[in-house]
Amino acid sequence: MNLQEAEKLIAELSEQIRYHNKKYYDEDAPEIDDAEYDALYRRLENLEAEFPELVKPDSPTQTVGGHALAKFSPVTHTVPMESLHDSFSEQELIDFDRRVRAVVQDPVYIVEPKFDGLSVSIEYRDGVLVRGSTRGDGTVGEDITENIRTIRTVPKKLKEPIPFLEVRGEVYMSHKVFFELSAMQELNGEKTFKNPRNAAAGSLRQKDAKITASRKLDIFVFNVQQINGVELSEHDEALKFLKNLGFTVPPFFTRCNTIEEVIAEVRRIGEMRGSLDYSIDGAVVKVNSFAQRRMLGSTAKFPRWAEAFKYPPEEKQTKLLNIEVNVGRTGVLTPTGVFEPVMLAGTTVSRATLHNQDFISEKDIRIGDTVVLRKAGEIIPEVVSVVSHAPDSVPFVLPNTCPSCGAPVVREPGEAATRCTNPECPAQLLRHLIHFCSRDAMDIDGFGPAVLEQLVSSGLIASPADLYTLTEEQLISMERMGKKSAENRLNAVEKSKQNDLYRLVYALGIPHIGLKAAKLLAARFGSIDEIFRASEEEIATIDGFGEIMARSVRQFFDLPNTAHLIGRLRDAGVNLTAMSQGAKDLRFAGKTFVLTGTLPTMTRSQATEIIEKFGGKVSGSVSKKTDYVLAGENAGSKLTKANQLGITVITEEDFEKMIQ
Structure with missing residues (x-):
């Protein structure tokens, strides 16, 4: 490859990596898995090593991936929150050890799990939490103090009044909480998070701290960034110190004197990662001595005293025995593969979602196939590819009718999902009931998800219409339901009969x-x-x-x-x-209004309700399609544009005459 070809390829790879960095760090919505990203990144690294004259200061290899979002106040990190250099083989760990020993004598290493979450900084003054922030680009992050306070394992006050302390940790969501959240999102017809890391990041960066609090996030604190009033000389000493202050530190970390011991510990962590209730994507090797760390220093992006070992995704072949089609709580038909059991990431896997018809068709998945399985994010089994088809196999197609109720199914243009059309389908009953009772719908107070789930599981309701046949005796028979509560709920049901x-x-x-x-x-x-x-x-x-x-x-x-x-x-x-x-009175049918300025006696929402009541439409901008501009005091650019286009401008007095 010549210099010109390398320059072009480096530019293409850099653009791809920046795009995926934005999706991963800023939007919490990655489009490729870690292994694919790591392959892109390693290819860029290798090219830049071969052509060092092409390395630019803004290359993804020289900068941290994330950025501070505008919706949060920026925080400048006094101590940069550096990224870690990744190793993908034991030989690369040996190379890391050789580089360290070229600078310092007899290093001792600490090996700990590499948590897969969102990296944060937390600051304390006189032992009291004063600020929490994200890593951002390593230099500037986002102020998320209120959201950090909602995490129960983050101490709000330390056990000792340290004058100043800044720690670094990883906010994560446990697998148990992740699956609970996914089930609730599915029930509410919401888009589910792809994995626990995305769920943690998306939950921590909410503008409403109440949403963050409801997500049951957790944290492991693993570094002292800054400290005043206490002298610490080694990393394992610092971890024990942090634990005594009330922090949750990594549940296991091992002191190693040789690189052989390091590799043995990295292997041990890799073997146990499938049994953990939190996601790890590797192990971190750190020089224990802070004095030696200072001697080793950092590159533009990475500390030279630490190395991350990334575990490759474990893939195994197995046979697809059957494809079951289930109906989710939102009416979506979901095909699930049933496989010959195989061990993956420490657990036995025999089932995996096949997502939808497009996924099956794209990979040409058929019953009887030999397929490659792996665990996405180390927890969710997925089909990577088809190795071979069984003799006489045929392409798999989802059924035309619902497996639960037999009603026709439909797939709208542009949608991946195939849905059951039956409003009373038993498989999606709970979700329909929750929507039916919600505030903007029938607004039946007292019938939240928990109560409705009890009613469905006890067989008291099998349709929204059954809400109107409930009796006081039936409600009282439910768990934690008294006479007064039953009366209030029945009154709410009765009131809903009069809704518009x-x-x-x-x-x-x-x-x-x-x-x-x-x-x-x-x-x-x-x-x-x-x-x-x-x-x-x-x-x-x-x-x-x-x-x-x-x-x-x-x-x-x-x-x-x-x-x-x-x-x-x-x-x-x-x-x-x-x-x-x-x-019945549609005098404004086909007419479009634009509201601007302050009206003398009515609000814009009141005027909008009147217009819509008479069949009209309210738009937010003036165009040639606008029929009337209802203008009040301090009308601005919309009034100017209306006059330019020759659109009829009316006052509130004119409007009142129109609706008499």
Whole structure:
């Protein structure tokens, strides 16, 4: 490879790595796994070693990957939070030892697990926590003090009033908590985190500390960054000191006198990582003596006194015995592979998700195949590739009907998921009930996820309509449910019968129909019976509706299960008509309003509600499609643009005349 070719390839690799750094560090949404990233990074390192004249100061090999996000205040680290250089073979550890011994005599090493989470700094003054921050780019991080305070294992006050102390640790989410969070996210129809590391990082960088607190994060503290008032000379001494102050330090760390002992300990940690309830992606080897660390110093990016050993993802071949199709709580059909059991990362694996039809088709996965399995993030089994097909095998295709209830399934254009269309499908009952009772839907107070789960598991409800047949005796029979609580819940159910039609339409959980679309649908047709009779073409004429939304509504109301559910709700006395007169008076149908400035007697939200009630639409910007601009005092650029385009400008007085 000549210099010009190397320069071009280095630029391409650098751009790829920066992109993946942004996805991993800043967005907590990696698109490739650690092994793929490490391969890219190592390739760039090797090229730069071969062509040192092409190394630039802003190369990914010379800088830490993350950046401080604008939503948090920046924190400049007095002591840089350096990254670690990675080794991928035992020979590279031997090379590290040789480099260390070229500078210092008889080094002693500490070997500890390399935790896979988010690196943070925590500062204390006089023993009291004063600030927490992320690593960021190593020099500037983000102030996340309030979020750090929510982690129960972070001491808010130390056992000794140290004048000043800054520690470094890794915030993580245990596997148990990760699986609980994933189940709840799935239940709520939310996007799940890819692995515990992403979950920890995403949870710690929330603007609302209450969300962080609910995620049950944890931390291991493993470094003293700065300290005043106490002299420490060795790393293992510092770890014991931190533990005595109340910190949670690495649960195991080993003192080694030779590189052979280091390698033996690295192997031991690798063998046990599958049994841990937290993720580790390697082991860290550190020179124990702080004096020797100062002699060794650092490169532009890495300390020369430490090395990270990254474990390669363990991959094994096995046979795919069957593909089971299950229906998740959101109605999504999920294919699961059943394999001949194989040991991976310390545990026996016999099942793994195959995600969706696209994943199966892309890899051409068939029953009877010999496949390669590995654990993503060391905890989640996945199929890497197909080695060979069995004789007479055929491509696998998801069924056309739901395995749980037999209803037709649908896959919308542009979506990977295949979903059951039945609103009363038993497999997704709990999720439907939670949505049905939520505040923006039927707003039935007292029926949260825990209560609904009890009702479903006890067989008391199998449909949203069953909420309206519950009795006081049935509720009292539930765990921790008294007479008064039962009465309050039944009153909430009774009250919900009087809700406006749009709430029920939204509560039905029609695919692609959110709260705003439900309001438009209810306003346009006025009753559930009229929606049943409406054609797809009529629905598509609603301003703001598209072809996909109209088809989704029509398909939903064509289902026999929908008619059955609505019939039961009608019998229970649930209101099925739009309450406001505006549902029939569509004087603003097809008209678009823009609001600007301060109105004399009404708020913008009140004016918006009136416009929508009469079938109109409110937009946030002025364009040629705008019909009216309702302007109040201190109207700004929107009024100027309206005048330029010749759009009708009205006052609140004009507006009141229009709605009389």
